[in-house]
Amino acid sequence: MTAVAESRAPVHVGVDIALVVPELRRWIDRLGPDLSPICAHQLGADCGKLVRPTLVFACAQAVGGSTGDALPGAVAVELIHNASLIHDDVMDGDEFRRHRPTVWKQYGVAQAVLAGDALIGLAFEALATDAARENAGAAAADLARAVRALAIGQHADLRLEGSTTATTAECLALMAGKTGALLGVACRLGARLGGAPSGWLDGFTDYGGNLGVAFQLVDDLLGVWGDPAVTGKPTGSDLRARKNTAPVAAALARSGAAPARLRALYQSQAPMTDHDVAEATALVERAGGRAWTVDQCHRHVARAWDALDRLPLDADARDALRDLADRVVARMP
Secondary structure (H helix, E strand, C coil): CHHHHHHCCCCCCCCCHHHHHHHHHHHHHCCHHHHHHHHHHHHCCCCCCCHHHHHHHHHHHHCCCCHHHHHHHHHHHHHHHHHHHHHHHHHHCCCEECCEECHHHHHCHHHHHHHHHHHHHHHHHHHCCCCCCCCHHHHHHHHHHHHHHHHHHHHHHHHHCCCCCCCHHHHHHHHHHHHHHHHHHHHHHHHHHCCCCHHHHHHHHHHHHHHHHHHHHHHHHHHHHCCHHHHCCCCCHHHHCCCCCHHHHHHHCCCCHHHHHHHHHHHCCCCCCHHHHHHHHHHHHHCCHHHHHHHHHHHHHHHHHHHHHCCCCCHHHHHHHHHHHHHHHHCCC
16 A cells, blocks of 8 residues: 555645536536526525535545546535535525525425435436446445435434434434535545545545534534624524534533523423523533534544544645645634
């Protein structure tokens, strides 16, 4: 393995993420005049943060591949991501995302479900376009496993919704499926399509999977303490919806007056008022929910770094991938 690594020229990971936007638009246009505007609404004018395509490209370049090699994987994971967001918004009843109405709110539930299904189909079509590519079948299998894990994670999320007894371990496990699986496969696809030896793929998957958990932990913090101008959602939106996110689960796992009062607010049948949301926010922090979530985020970023350290990568590539991990923490409110 080391010999293979040494035979590769040193690489500098510089990702031109603008490459993926026109390609996403091109695939969306294949859905025709009725479905394509619905899916285009989901992607928005700039197609969002494009975290997953960034990871695909970066991991491909880290092993000496090109963005051209990795483009089908970048498109596929972003289409799957947006399909999951459409379906999640339906299940959660969320009315706003990226500063505009969610797809189901704008077009109705039936159209939203159909749009999500269409994006899943497009993702596999995009990944398998080059039928002669040696890695096409294995890459499609990678993505299929990630979609399965994502669905299991979302089911766990629904099962624990509104629970006041969910453990922090359960929350971390569902994050590993709901968010970690897709970031993990983004890194795996980038490495695979970039030509990495098969023995390296699990390391890239672990890197992305841990990064995904850290990313979700930050999102959970933003759901309580995030600025609406940044998140596109109202302040304390997760608390208002009584979502059992990581900070809440960690707070409820403690004993004392603050967790007891928070549990009472979550078990109440009355809608959360602005005063209730403000009180719940203070209770979560007082009970240690915020501190626990921040600590877990740093732990999973460190595990992502550890996964990279197992790989004989060029120093510049390793530093660039570490920088991507650091950016996850930089989003923390």
